[in-house]
Amino acid sequence: MRWDGNRESENVEDRRGDGGGGGFGFGGRSIGLGTIVVALVASYFLGVSPMTVLNVLTGGAPSAVQVQQGPAASPPASDQMTKFVSTVLADTEDTWTEIFRAQGENYEKPRLVLFSGSxxxxxGTGQSAAGPFYCPGDQKIYIDLSFYRLMQQRFNVSGEFAQAYVIAHEVGHHVQHLMGISDKVDNARRRTSEAQxxxxxxxxxxxxxxxxxxxAHHADRARSILETGDVEAALNAASAIGDDALQRQAQGHVVPDSFTHxxxxxRIRWFRRGIENGQLTTCNTFEAKQL
Known part of the structure; x- marks a missing residue:
């Protein structure tokens, strides 16, 4: 992926070194070590709490979260990985600003928080194992960069564009929040069965x-960011984190009604549709008869 030398975002907040916390508990539930490891890695890709992934894999009930305020912002460090995520965030800012402007709307940029521990x-409290996740309450994306290493070790998924895809997915949730899609889905989910x-x-x-x-479609057309193998790397990441793949690895079988991602x-099909067409209208999954 070509990114070095491109603009870096000013909307990066570095909380690493603020202390953080240890791990998290699983209550009285009996969960195998393999399932826990899969949940930790999957949560990083999926942008949700490890407890949420464990609920999908084991059929448990979701846990509640409490609203909290984050510490004051501090300037990000200048290491290579920090520069990378800052540049990717800036690229999403430029792309979505243009897309929103073309529709006569203003794009509100999210902040990206780097942290370790918790x-x-x-x-609620963000855990390092939860990896990139988007919080609509403060419109921030939270990332523990050390988990990129674990995603490669566990799922053999590597490459800068695969890492950028994870960030772009969380930015996608921010776009859904700005468009009011997330709120509509949350309201609908409260009135339906668990399977629905x-x-x-x-x-x-x-x-x-x-x-x-x-x-990715617009960024590549504007700045030629893609190199040979980049799209394949992102597709490999999408393939590795499908609900069926995760459940099969954790428990040997799949439960379609428990799928959440x-x-x-x-996942491959919809990412490919976006990168090939570059149109928001092609991303209307809610009216698609076949996913």
């Missing part, structure tokens, strides 16, 4: 994958 967010609520979550996540592809094939 950190307070408006969506999960199905709505799948459509929301697949749309975020498609939005990530839309970003879509199958590997679905």
């Amino acid at each position: 950190t307070p967010t408006a969506c 609520a999960n199905a709505l979550s799948v459509r929301l996540e697949l749309q975020a994958d498609c939005f990530a592809g839309v970003w 879509g199958t590997s094939a679905q």
Whole structure:
């Protein structure tokens, strides 16, 4: 991926070194070590709490979160990985600003928070194992950069564009928030069964994958960021984190009604649709008859 020398975002907040906390508990539930490891890595890709992934894999009930405020912002460090995520964030800013402007709307840029251990967010305490996740309460993306290493070790997914795809997916959730899509889905989920609520979550996540592809489409046309093998790396990442792949690895079988992010094939299909067409209208997963 070509990114070195491009603009870096000013909307990066570095909380690393603020203390953080240890791990997290799983209550009295009996969960195998393999399942926990899969949940930790999957949560990084999926942008949700490890507890949420464990609930998908084991059928448990979701846990509540408490609203908290984060510490004061501090300037980011100047290491290579920090420069990378800052540049990717800037690229998403430029792309989505242009897309929103073309529709006569203003794009509100999210902030990206670097942390280690744990950190307070408006969506509850963010854990380092939760990796990139988006919190609509404060419109911030939270990232523990050290987990990029674990994603490569566990799923053999590497490459800068695969890492950029993860950030772009979370930015996709921010776009959904600005467009009012997330609120509509949350309201609908409260009035449906668990299986129906999960199905709505799948459509929301697949749309975020498609939005990530839309970003890549426009960014490459404007700045030629893609190199040979980049798209394949992102597709490999999408394939590795499908609900079916994760469940099969953790428990040997799949439970479709518990899916919340879509199958590997679905995630690949919607990311590919976004990157090939570059149009928001092609990302309407909620009216698609077949995902």
